[in-house]
Amino acid sequence: MEVKINREIRDYTESMFFGLSLRQFIFSVMAIGVAISIYFGLRNFFGMETISWICVLGAFPFAALGFIKYHGMTAEQFLWAYIKSEFLMPKKLTFYPTNVYYEVLKQTIEKHEKEELKRHD
Template sequence: MPKEVRKHKETIFFGLTARQFFCAVIAVGAAAGIYLGLGPVIGKETASWVCILAAAPVALAGFFHYNGMPLEQFLWAVVKSEFLFAGGRPFASENFYYNLLRRKGGQDFD
């Protein structure tokens, strides 16, 4: 099967996939809510910067892909590799043939 056929993603609105569209709608809604809620309190210019900082991660979640993984799978892989399974991984080899000969023959090869 050709690679371009496997990578096909169905678009629903404005050329966006469903994931991208819903993340964009949530980001716009969060930005509008923050601007309308914080605008009178901290000033419109500061509220607009807070909107950008709040909406950017949500919008990023819809468009981010790394090695075929969406953002949440990528973050889970990072957490697992850096925190949960972090640490040294010592290499210890075992010569199965040597151990088998030693057990069968009853003689010591050391």
């Protein structure tokens, strides 16, 4: 008997319905609902092949939201992070360059400049 164990414990998800997690199942049901509503809404206007492609394109975002992770975040976590970073806590980052070498030798450079001015006078 072989038992599958995830290498990373954080990747564990509990299967609830048909081998899917609750989140995946909910998004799958939403994708099916969108596809059905597109079909019944457009069946009088387009042919079967066109409607099937529109159904696939309409359901894909909902199905993808349930299964795809970006940088270890689910779609909701990514959306919340995006809203926080762009709208709630926007930051204007400015860069002020500093010449560390000049700061260390500033007194010496000024001393040499004063000596040069005295020589030319």
